[in-house]
Amino acid sequence: MALACRVLGRALRVPEAHREPLCPVSRAGAATAVTPEQLRLNVALEVERGDQALSAAEALVQAQLPYDAASRAYYAAFHFARALCLAAGEAPVSHRGVAHLLSLLYVRTAVLPPDTSRLYAGLQRYRESADYDAAFVLDAAGTAQALDDAKVLVERCRTWLRSQALVD
Template structure:
């Protein structure tokens, strides 16, 4: 398998994982597990962004690296709307609060907002991949 085919395979696996984590976020919201829901919503946007970056020849190794590279290669170039960069950062903040700050309260509204941002991010990136890379 060539490098291009390998990147495509990895990118599509990230998109599939984003779809699964979005489903998990919705299921967790329905059961009232809001902290876990926002964490899954973050990973939806994270994996969608990672899929796009792999197609652009980038291989981010860590969360912060992915955020920076996504900002440089996708947001600043105008490939994606600026709000997708803001969504990724806001979802990351929610995830960090949910996972590491035992005193932070994540509400159902926070979880719903997170899922909406994640859904929009995933859909816009899927549309971009389909149109730009003919997948």
């Protein structure tokens, strides 16, 4: 079952037809109770999207499509970072919010290594440049580095999620 949440103001709302699983909301919104089963499902949905994005990035590297590969590598990291945010009871509604919460909740508290923020920020810069800057040049080495960074970040997130019994 796919979960579709709409953003209303600063809070996430689940459409009436999909009341399970519930999405937690950001700090600015009212708290929404999420059962452990719903949390695991929400995390699993993000992990699934992250795994798909990572597979797509690998295929795009093989197809010699560096800009699309860099973008998908970022989205792999994004979905895994978002899964960590959900695990902490947060549902950021922006890419910037995901980066902030990843650093605040997991890097500053030494749950993840200090270079995690740098890896994530680098992937985000590659994605923005690849998607929006027509003059940006990304060579094979840069694409390979983006993919390697995404794999490192994904593995760190997956390891922590497994340690919390949130994914298999």
